[in-house]
Amino acid sequence: MLNSSLKELAAMLAGKQISSVELAGEFLRRIKALNPVYNAFVTLAEEETLKQAQAADEMIAAGRGQPLTGVPVAHKDIFCANGWRTTAGSRMLGNFVAPYDAHVIERFRQAGTVNLGKTNMDEFAMGSSNENSHFGPVKNPWDVRAVPGGSSGGSACAVAARMAPAATGTDTGGSIRQPAALTGISGIKPTYGLVSRYGMVAFASSLDQGGPMAKSAEDLSLLLNVMVGFDPRDSTSLQREAEDYGRDLERPLAGLRIGLPREYFAAGLSTDVERAVQAAIGEYRRLGAQTVEVTLPNTRLSIPVYYVLAPAEASSNLSRYDGVRYGYRAPEYRDLADMYQKSRAQGFGPEVKRRIMIGTYVLSHGYYDAYYLQAQKLRRLIARDFSEAFKHCDVIMGPTSPTTAFNLGEKSSDPVQMYLSDIYTIAVNLAGLPGMSIPAGVGDDGRPVGLQIIGNYFSEAKMLNVAHRYQQATDWHARMPEGAKAGG
Amino acid sequence: MQWEVVVGLEVHAQLSTRSKMFSAASTAYGAAPNTQACAVDIALPGVLPVANRGAVERAIKFGLAVGGAINRRSVFARKNYFYPDLPKGYQISQYEIPVVSRGSVVIQVGEREKTIRLTRAHLEEDAGKSLHEDFHGMTGIDLNRAGTPLLEIVSEPEMRGSAEAVAYAKALHSLVRYLDICDGNMQEGSFRCDANVSVRPLGSDQLGTRCEIKNLNSFRFLERAIEFEAARQIAVLEDGGVIRQETRLYDSDKDETRSMRSKEEAHDYRYFPDPDLLPLQISDAWVAEVYATLPELPQAKRERFVAEFGLSAYDAGVLTASREMADYFEAVVKALGGEPKLCANWVMGDLSGILNKEGLAIGESRIGSARLAGLLRRIVDGTISGKIAKEVFEAMWGGVGEADAIIDAKGLRQISDASEIENILDQIIAANPSQVAEYRAGKDKLFGFFVGQAMKATKGKANPAQVNEILKRKLAG
Numbered sequence: 001m002l003n004s005s006l007k008e009l010a011a012m013l014a015g016k017q018i019s020s021v022e023l024a025g026e027f028l029r030r031i032k033a034l035n036p037v038y039n040a041f042v043t044l045a046e047e048e049t050l051k052q053a054q055a056a057d058e059m060i061a062a063g064r065g066q067p068l069t070g071v072p073v074a075h076k077d078i079f080c081a082n083g084w085r086t087t088a089g090s091r092m093l094g095n096f097v098a099p100y101d102a103h104v105i106e107r108f109r110q111a112g113t114v115n116l117g118k119t120n121m122d123e124f125a126m127g128s129s130n131e132n133s134h135f136g137p138v139k140n141p142w143d144v145r146a147v148p149g150g151s152s153g154g155s156a157c158a159v160a161a162r163m164a165p166a167a168t169g170t171d172t173g174g175s176i177r178q179p180a181a182l183t184g185i186s187g188i189k190p191t192y193g194l195v196s197r198y199g200m201v202a203f204a205s206s207l208d209q210g211g212p213m214a215k216s217a218e219d220l221s222l223l224l225n226v227m228v229g230f231d232p233r234d235s236t237s238l239q240r241e242a243e244d245y246g247r248d249l250e251r252p253l254a255g256l257r258i259g260l261p262r263e264y265f266a267a268g269l270s271t272d273v274e275r276a277v278q279a280a281i282g283e284y285r286r287l288g289a290q291t292v293e294v295t296l297p298n299t300r301l302s303i304p305v306y307y308v309l310a311p312a313e314a315s316s317n318l319s320r321y322d323g324v325r326y327g328y329r330a331p332e333y334r335d336l337a338d339m340y341q342k343s344r345a346q347g348f349g350p351e352v353k354r355r356i357m358i359g360t361y362v363l364s365h366g367y368y369d370a371y372y373l374q375a376q377k378l379r380r381l382i383a384r385d386f387s388e389a390f391k392h393c394d395v396i397m398g399p400t401s402p403t404t405a406f407n408l409g410e411k412s413s414d415p416v417q418m419y420l421s422d423i424y425t426i427a428v429n430l431a432g433l434p435g436m437s438i439p440a441g442v443g444d445d446g447r448p449v450g451l452q453i454i455g456n457y458f459s460e461a462k463m464l465n466v467a468h469r470y471q472q473a474t475d476w477h478a479r480m481p482e483g484a485k486a487g488g
Numbered sequence: 489m490q491w492e493v494v495v496g497l498e499v500h501a502q503l504s505t506r507s508k509m510f511s512a513a514s515t516a517y518g519a520a521p522n523t524q525a526c527a528v529d530i531a532l533p534g535v536l537p538v539a540n541r542g543a544v545e546r547a548i549k550f551g552l553a554v555g556g557a558i559n560r561r562s563v564f565a566r567k568n569y570f571y572p573d574l575p576k577g578y579q580i581s582q583y584e585i586p587v588v589s590r591g592s593v594v595i596q597v598g599e600r601e602k603t604i605r606l607t608r609a610h611l612e613e614d615a616g617k618s619l620h621e622d623f624h625g626m627t628g629i630d631l632n633r634a635g636t637p638l639l640e641i642v643s644e645p646e647m648r649g650s651a652e653a654v655a656y657a658k659a660l661h662s663l664v665r666y667l668d669i670c671d672g673n674m675q676e677g678s679f680r681c682d683a684n685v686s687v688r689p690l691g692s693d694q695l696g697t698r699c700e701i702k703n704l705n706s707f708r709f710l711e712r713a714i715e716f717e718a719a720r721q722i723a724v725l726e727d728g729g730v731i732r733q734e735t736r737l738y739d740s741d742k743d744e745t746r747s748m749r750s751k752e753e754a755h756d757y758r759y760f761p762d763p764d765l766l767p768l769q770i771s772d773a774w775v776a777e778v779y780a781t782l783p784e785l786p787q788a789k790r791e792r793f794v795a796e797f798g799l800s801a802y803d804a805g806v807l808t809a810s811r812e813m814a815d816y817f818e819a820v821v822k823a824l825g826g827e828p829k830l831c832a833n834w835v836m837g838d839l840s841g842i843l844n845k846e847g848l849a850i851g852e853s854r855i856g857s858a859r860l861a862g863l864l865r866r867i868v869d870g871t872i873s874g875k876i877a878k879e880v881f882e883a884m885w886g887g888v889g890e891a892d893a894i895i896d897a898k899g900l901r902q903i904s905d906a907s908e909i910e911n912i913l914d915q916i917i918a919a920n921p922s923q924v925a926e927y928r929a930g931k932d933k934l935f936g937f938f939v940g941q942a943m944k945a946t947k948g949k950a951n952p953a954q955v956n957e958i959l960k961r962k963l964a965g
Binding site: 032079080086088093096098099100102159196198199200201202204205206232233234235236312313316319320322324325327336340360363364365368372 | 531536570578614627629
């Protein structure tokens, strides 16, 4: 059951081989056994989870079940869920109970899935290792010395350790793909605008995008069918006809043109990751795909551009956490300015403060043109690189991360080194393109390697097809870390 | 030295939408604190703004009415600053590209007209309110107003002195009410002004350093604040001092302005385009649709009243100051079938007088346009005199009934029977031989004495024109 696909779980539920209450109970039991080690979950609400499972069982019994009804799903603690504590990994929101559902949560509720719990994350989704959480770091189930990646590290760990069959994540610069890669699972960040951001605690509005994390591309397609949908409450939500993201899963790959960006196989990429990625590409050739070299010359600019734009937006988005209406307020203060300063100084962690300061600086009078406007121009150039590349290929492939999971503490004192771990993922967010990561082998240290697949706008079904065919031919996605087996 | 006072105004007009600029919460005034603030207004984590189409439509309407350019693409920007009644820590406004650029408003200064050019008009959201009283050293926050849609209308510094500034503010006030985009209620803060005031030697073409006076919520305060501020600046300059650019507050109790913050202390608002909102796109079709709904505007109406009704520019200006008064006036003329000058006199005179006295708007008049026309009809056909009409008007206002019923009940019908008037005059002449003699000896002033006697005898009901005519003939002997 731990390795069952969502489709298999749904079939078991529909066939009454297992009830949703039993299924949720089993995963809750595993979470309680494993979470003390991994720290993947920050909030459980067992009673509420079982109540939702009970409701799902009733839906199924009444013949009103949908494809995922009764399936437990863990949610990144960035999505507001009515009545659930929603912290975004921050002390600032340590006591915040959301009074409403995010659009994503609403969609899952309507689909009849069961909220298994809220997963740990880097504070306000700022980080690549999950070490920036107020609730402590998450451990990588493949090696507890290693980070799970971030910022959706809790969700990645929960799926990898089989504490949840599936989870939600968000991706601003790689926060779904990089932890998926580092924990050996599959994750997809859809085209910007497909998943509503309403109720998703904002980091950088023009880059944030929710997406699913699961064991396989097939699972992702089912989850995406739930998550994607127009939401009039999000002005950047796209109004498009609904599609079945699993419709093309089985399509053969003969004739597929895979673009390999020269810049993604250059200095900085560790040899073991490169070897694994090349092997995966070799597998694709065997499946009938052709490869073509493409170039994304402005890739090298994506990190500086990102670290101007994302902090700029974040500095403003996080201004609402002022201690006035909800969230953390310093216990003692002299006056209004002191209350703001102390509440924010005590409520935010160092990485969040660093980005607020960077963002405030780049938007300041006299610096705006030099930083923010320049970055916006470069952002367009980065997007143009991709549209040029897609004239020659159907999908782009490369490594998701330059290395396998690094050790806890290894990069936490050097922000720039940490930022560089997102070198291959960030440009995708800047361009608004869909990107995904699937497991494709292991490095010299036995830790997973992720293969990144980047598609053109709205080509999620194609990307999932490409990923699924690979997963039919290989078993990297089906491998379970030793530690997960300890959960019984 | 002679000084010239230069004023530019920034007017915040609250748009009359039912819901807020970026949320679905109600904008109704006067609700219990924080009962009209939804998740978006209080800036809960994860909430997002959605622009109110009705507010955009009102902005388009305004832009068309002032002949401005409706920018087909404008951009919402965030103005970042911390304040407890600003829940997001930023205000969503428009910065580099506003919804309306340029345009102009014609103002009347006495009988003279002057065109004031506008720089821009942009959409933004209001902040909430901080309440410093009744909280024992703490501050109460009411977010009902947070997110209310505003149109900020910025003029060029083209007003010279407080009178022009007030005339401009009144013209704008009238315009937004004509357009029905703002209720214009200044007490409730639906229409408030910031004045940029500077002075310069008369004849200079350089602008002096300006000070901005914030939040003037009556025409009188606007006038007083500008006058105080101009006098202050002149005194400083004549003393050899310099004006510091700063933001000042007008204290209506002390009738003075005082410094709030200097230019150096001004916030760096760190404006940048709001990534939660796409640029505001306005199609030609939408503009055309709004254009079709534009009412006749004050200036056009004023000109038409002069041309069509033969009114003076002044009367036309008074009658068109509000759309309601203009409509009332036109309805009276229509019901009466003419006599626009008589109608204008009554609307501007007795009716406005009593409305002002009782603090009522014309829409709340106890005498509707048809009933007033009923009264005026009796003046026109000679049933009553103008003087008696005032008495009837008062009775109508008091709720006694219609003009005709009152005239009949009180026996106010004018005496227009020539023989009856002759009889009365004969008696008066007979009873006052010495006055007749004096009059005939050249003391013309005594004519009024005889008229007075005639009116007294008839309780004012004698037709004055007939009395004059017959009396003249009889006294001529």
